Amino acid sequence: MRVMEKQEQMHKQLIEMIEKNEKERIGKEEAWKRQEMERWKRDEELRAQEAARSMDLISLIQKVLGNEIEVTKPSMISSGEGDGRKALIRKASTCNHNNRRWPDAEAQALIMLRTSLEHKFREVGSKCSIWDEISVGMHNLGYNRTARKCKEKWENMNKYFKRAMEKGKKPHDNGKTCSYFNELGSLYRNGLVNSGNILNYTNNEIVATISGGEILDNNYL
DNA sequence: GCGTCTCCGGTCTTACGTCC
């Protein structure tokens, strides 16, 4: 009977901890989403201001010179003469949303959408419709990617992140090209997403120990 | 040359349905 009572008590504690952690998780998720949306809006405003400044500058130069300036658009660059042109074409292609490569903003939009639907991924059932939902979300943000591509990119980001962590790198070490490392790192630290053994990364900070049937650290959950 | 990334194909795991 004492064992049964002890088990009952532990079960209640476990349920309470799960509920508490779930509330905390939802709170953190909401806060993060708000933060991301604000950041996104700020970036949009900055881009708009930048574009307006460029147009002002162009019109000013046209005014000063008194004739039309041909503004070279990336798509107008014909196939190449010389390395400089080739470099320009390559540069332009990296900004094209239909390109194979994912620009930083696009990858971060994917992380944001994927994280916001994390609760659906934790549910049992087909994940295809969720990736479709993410694909639609990406489309709404101006990025044209299929559900399959989104899923693949997500897996690959996690794979590369994991490899980098195994090599002993820290998220902020790779700000140059892997801008999403910071986002992924903070997501895994906060437990907002789960991707199998990638949680090993958090072992330095979240110590979970089970000893004698008692959970010593709530973070284990 | 090296780090980063996409794409593809493979294996493993898990959930679910069917049969005996």
Add this chain to the structure above:
DNA sequence: GGACGTAAGACCGGAGACGC
């Protein structure tokens, strides 16, 4: 109820392209 097959998802490794 257990064994088995199947589909979906997760995870992994490698080839090759790309960018610095």
